[in-house]
Amino acid sequence: MPLVPQHIKDLRPYKPGKSIEELKRELGLSKIVKLASNENPIGVSPLALQAMHKALTTVNRYPSPDAYELRRALAAKYDVKIENVFTGNGSEGIIAAIMRTFLLDDEEAITSHGSFVTFDVQAQSRGIKVIRTPLKDYRLDLQAMAERITPKTKIIYLANPNNPTGTIFTVSEFQNFIKKVPERVLVILDEAYFEFAHDAPTYPDSMQYRLDNVITLRTFSKAYGLAGVRIGYGFAHEELIANLMKIKLTFEPNTLAQMAAVAAMEDADFLEQTLHNNRIGKQFLYDLFKKVGVQYLESYTNFVTIVFESEKRVNTLFEKLLKEGVIVRPLKSFGLPNCIRVSIGLPEENEFFAQKLKKVL
Ligand SMILES: Cc1ncc(COP(=O)(O)O)c(C=O)c1O
Structure with missing residues (x-):
C-alpha cells in the first residue's frame, strides 16, 4: 500500500491569488492594487x-x-x-x-x-x-x-x-x-x-x-x-x-x-458602507466594460467576471495588468479559461484598474 493514497496524489489543490507582498517582491513595484480574492476593500469593522x-x-x-x-x-x-x-x-x-x-x-x-x-x-x-x-x-x-x-x-x-x-x-x-x-x-x-x-x-x-x-x-x-x-x-x-x-x-x-x-x-454602519461601496463600484466597472467593449456577466456579488474570446487573450491581459501593478484572477483553475474575475475595490482602486485596463487593451 502506498503511503499517500492515489486520490490525494491526483488532487490538484486550490491556488489562492498572489499576495501583494509576493508581487511587490517579484516585480519591484511600489503600488499594487489587488482585486483578486473578493475581499472587503473597506477594511475591518x-x-x-x-x-x-x-x-x-x-x-x-x-x-x-x-x-x-x-x-x-x-x-x-x-x-x-x-x-x-x-x-x-x-x-x-x-x-x-x-x-x-x-x-x-x-x-x-x-x-x-x-x-x-x-x-x-x-x-x-x-x-x-x-x-x-x-x-x-x-x-x-x-x-x-x-x-x-x-x-x-x-x-x-x-x-x-x-x-x-x-x-x-x-x-x-x-x-x-x-x-x-x-x-x-x-x-x-x-x-x-x-x-x-x-x-x-x-x-x-x-x-x-x-x-x-x-x-x-x-x-x-x-x-x-x-x-x-x-x-x-x-x-x-x-x-x-x-x-x-x-x-x-x-x-x-x-x-x-x-x-x-x-x-x-x-456594526450596521460598516455593513452599509460596504454595500454602498460595492453598488457604486459595480456600476463603475459595468460602465468601464461597456466603454472599452469588454463583455461582462451581471453580478450579484462583490466581483465582476469578464469574458474574452480566448485563454490566450486572458493570459496576455493578466500578465500585462500584473506588470502595471493590478492583480486580477484568471479563471482557468475554475474551468473558465476565457474569463477574468475582478473584485470590486475602493473607488480609487477601481479607477487605477480602469486606467491600466485601458492601457493594456
Ligand atoms: C462561494 C464561496 N463559498 C465560500 C467561500 C469561502 O469563504 P470563507 O472565507 O468563509 O471560507 C468563498 C470565498 O471566496 C466563496 O466564494
Missing part, C-alpha cells in the same frame, strides 16, 4: 477590531468550544434556535466538516463546472466520485444537476450567488429543483455573497425554506470584512447540526474570530 483587541488578553485560554455567544447572536438575528446554528473556520471549514460527517466512501457528490473549487478539493480528498454538470449561460444548471442524481448521490453543492461567475439561480429554478431532490440527499446552499444579493427580487433566500436536508452556509469573510480570522456559519436541521458538532475540531472557530463576528454583526 471598527467594532470587530475593538472586540479582537479586548479578546487578545484571553488567548491563553481555549475558545468556547460551542461558540455559544456567537451562535446565540446568530440564532436571534435569523430567528432560529441555537441548535440550528453551526460555526466554523470560514465556510470552507464548515464544508470540510460536512465532508467528514456525512459522506461514506462509495457515495457521490454533484457540483457544477465553473463553481467554487474548494468544494471539489474537499470532496476529492475523501476519494469519492464528484459529478460536475456544465454551466448554462454562465449560470448553474439546476435541472441538469437534478438529472444526475443517482442512488449513490449524497451531497449536492450549490453556490448562490456562484463564484466565479457572480450569477444567481432564481426562486422558481430552486423550487423546481428541490422537488426533485430526495430527502436522503444533503444540499449545501453556499450563500457566501448573500448580503450583496438578497435584495434582488428573484434571489431565493434559503432561510425562507427551512428544509430538513438543506444546509445554508454564510460567512463573515466578505460583507463583514473578516476573511483573515476565518469565521463562517451555517443553518440546518438540529439533527444535522448536532452531528456536525461532534465532528468539528474541538476549538474551532478561534476566540478572536468568535468575538470579532459577534461585534461585526452589530
Whole structure:
C-alpha cells in the first residue's frame, strides 16, 4: 500500500491569488492594487477590531468550544434556535466538516463546472466520485444537476450567488429543483455573497425554506470584512447540526474570530458602507466594460467576471495588468479559461484598474 493514497496524489489543490507582498517582491513595484480574492476593500469593522483587541488578553485560554455567544447572536438575528446554528473556520471549514460527517466512501457528490473549487478539493480528498454538470449561460444548471442524481448521490453543492461567475439561480429554478431532490440527499446552499444579493427580487433566500436536508452556509469573510480570522456559519436541521458538532475540531472557530463576528454583526454602519461601496463600484466597472467593449456577466456579488474570446487573450491581459501593478484572477483553475474575475475595490482602486485596463487593451 502506498503511503499517500492515489486520490490525494491526483488532487490538484486550490491556488489562492498572489499576495501583494509576493508581487511587490517579484516585480519591484511600489503600488499594487489587488482585486483578486473578493475581499472587503473597506477594511475591518471598527467594532470587530475593538472586540479582537479586548479578546487578545484571553488567548491563553481555549475558545468556547460551542461558540455559544456567537451562535446565540446568530440564532436571534435569523430567528432560529441555537441548535440550528453551526460555526466554523470560514465556510470552507464548515464544508470540510460536512465532508467528514456525512459522506461514506462509495457515495457521490454533484457540483457544477465553473463553481467554487474548494468544494471539489474537499470532496476529492475523501476519494469519492464528484459529478460536475456544465454551466448554462454562465449560470448553474439546476435541472441538469437534478438529472444526475443517482442512488449513490449524497451531497449536492450549490453556490448562490456562484463564484466565479457572480450569477444567481432564481426562486422558481430552486423550487423546481428541490422537488426533485430526495430527502436522503444533503444540499449545501453556499450563500457566501448573500448580503450583496438578497435584495434582488428573484434571489431565493434559503432561510425562507427551512428544509430538513438543506444546509445554508454564510460567512463573515466578505460583507463583514473578516476573511483573515476565518469565521463562517451555517443553518440546518438540529439533527444535522448536532452531528456536525461532534465532528468539528474541538476549538474551532478561534476566540478572536468568535468575538470579532459577534461585534461585526452589530456594526450596521460598516455593513452599509460596504454595500454602498460595492453598488457604486459595480456600476463603475459595468460602465468601464461597456466603454472599452469588454463583455461582462451581471453580478450579484462583490466581483465582476469578464469574458474574452480566448485563454490566450486572458493570459496576455493578466500578465500585462500584473506588470502595471493590478492583480486580477484568471479563471482557468475554475474551468473558465476565457474569463477574468475582478473584485470590486475602493473607488480609487477601481479607477487605477480602469486606467491600466485601458492601457493594456
Ligand atoms: C462561494 C464561496 N463559498 C465560500 C467561500 C469561502 O469563504 P470563507 O472565507 O468563509 O471560507 C468563498 C470565498 O471566496 C466563496 O466564494
